[in-house]
Amino acid sequence: MRTEPVLNKPTLNGIASTAQAAASHAVEGPISPAPMRLDAAQGQRPLPPMDAPSSLRLRASAAPTGEETHASTATSGSTATDEAAPAPARQASTINPIKLFAQMMVGVLSLTAGYRAARFPGDFAKDPGGSLWAAINLDHRSSPADLTQGNHTVLERYGAYIPKDSGCFKAKADVTHDIPSGVAGQWNFKTRQVKLNPNIALGRHPAEVAGHEFIHCYTHPEFRDRHINHPHWKALNEGLTTHLTEKLPEPKRLLPIALDKDPYHGFKLTTGDSWPDAAKRIEGAVGEDTLLKAFFGGDDDAISEVAKAAAQIYPRLASSRTEQELYRAGMMRGSQQLAECYAGALLASGQPLPESWSRNMLPVFSFSDMQPEQAKKAQLQAEQSHERMGIIFDAAFFSPDLKTQRQALGMLREDLLMHWENVVPDKG
Structure with a gap:
């Protein structure tokens, strides 16, 4: 009997185990890569394979493997690192403020200098340095209209006191570079000419400077001649002129900038008053009407009043x-009394005795040769005379007006002849 070989026939248990093994491979995923959905390309996780659902597959999907967990953690950590990284620093500014300011100033200078060169081409030919400096400082550029405005302003304010035949009506007025450096304006009495610098500082106005010079021009010759040889003439003249200029209406300005004070406010007397302040005190003592009559009109009585007030305000x-006038007044009599009283008045005012020649009015060569006890007696008697004579005493020795001084010396001499006792004995 032929025996047939025994074959391994499948059984139900074998089929079940094979199916289970296949199912487990299906859950872990095929060897070939699964197709990726479009939404996975946009950064989302790829979905599991689109095969038939089963309970085993669902359980496998719900519990990710260790590799997936590690990958997810690594991705999450990378994202956190990107978020914590600092933003890239901005590019540092390369603008240099000093260089920028210099460029702006060069631009402004170019504009101002170009404007001046185009409108006033002669400026840079006649005074290149001054014109360039004026452009840098934004100085005003004077014009003939400023001269006209300054003149009219003076006439409107003080014209009632100015004589109709004043020589200033025929004076010349020019804007010219022919003027000392640093001088804004100038009045030349000899040439009868008003000069205005083409370049006026920004803090001033050309019309105001012109007004100052025209007040000089309209100053009465009598007032000038009677004061010009006195030591305080310049302080008196410039102080009064500045004070009267500041009473004029201010010219209109393009920019709302207040005018600077006149430089003469920086000039001080030994009393502490500035030149314009001392002039203001004179006006306070005699009144504006008397001052203007003296200064512009040349009125004799008004000049005398101004001189007496000045003798009490200005340093003694x-x-x-004065020494020449003492000699002149005492030629006939009273010369020694006047000379000794003069020495006493200086000492009473805190001044030293002058070393000048006494012109034979004293038995000593110089006023300073008086002995201390003699000087002390002279000072005491001078103070007593001042109490008796008051303003006449001040005018006799310290009046800036020559005519007023001569009149006062004659009156004082009579007082001294009655009351003075000589302090320097005669050598004979």
């Missing part, structure tokens, strides 16, 4: 003019 100094 020795002067060769």
Whole structure:
């Protein structure tokens, strides 16, 4: 009997185990990569293979493998690192403020200098340095209209006191570079000419400077001649002129900038007053009407009143003019009394005795040769005379007006002849 070989026939248990093994491979995924959905390309996790659902597959999908967990953690950590990284620093500014300011100034200078060169081409030919400096400082550029405005302003304010035949009506007025450096304006009495600098500082106005110079021009010759040889003439003249200029209406300005004070406010007397302040005190003593009559009109009585007030306001100094007038007044009599009283008045004012020649009015060569006890007696008697004579005493020795001084010396001499006792004995 032929025996047939025994074959392994499939059984139900074998089929079940094979199916289970296949199912487990299906859950772990095929060897070839699964197709990726479009939404996975946009950064989302790829979905599991789209095969038939089963309970085993669902359980496998719900519990991710260790590799997937590790990959997810690594991705999450990378994202956190990107978020914590600092933003890239901005590019540092390369603008240099000093260089920028210099460029702006060069631009402004170019504009101002170009404007001046185009409108006033002669400026840079006649005064290149001054014109360039004026452009840098934004100075005003004067014009003939400023001269006209300054003149009209003076006439409107003080014209009632100015004589109709004043020589200033025929004076010349020019904007010119022919003027000392640093001088804004100038009045030349000899040439009868008003000069205005083409370049006026920004803090001033050309019309105001012109007004100052025209007040000089309209100053009465009598007032000038009677004061010009006194030591305080310049302080008196410039102080009064500045004070009267500041009473004029201010010219209109393109920019709302207040005018600077006149430089003469920086000039001080030994009393502490500035030149314009001392002039203001004179006006306070005699009144504006009297001051203007003296200064512009040349009125004799008004000039005398102004001179007496000035003798009490300005420092009491020795002067060769006064010593000449002492000699003149005492030629007939009273020369020693006047000379000794003059020495006493200087000492009472805190001044030293002058070393000048006494012109034979004293038995000593110089006023300073008086002995200390003699000087002390002279000072005491001078103070007593001042109490008796008051303003006449001040005018006799310290009046800036020559005519007023001569009149006062004659009156004082009579007082001294009655009350003075000589302090320097005669050598004979």
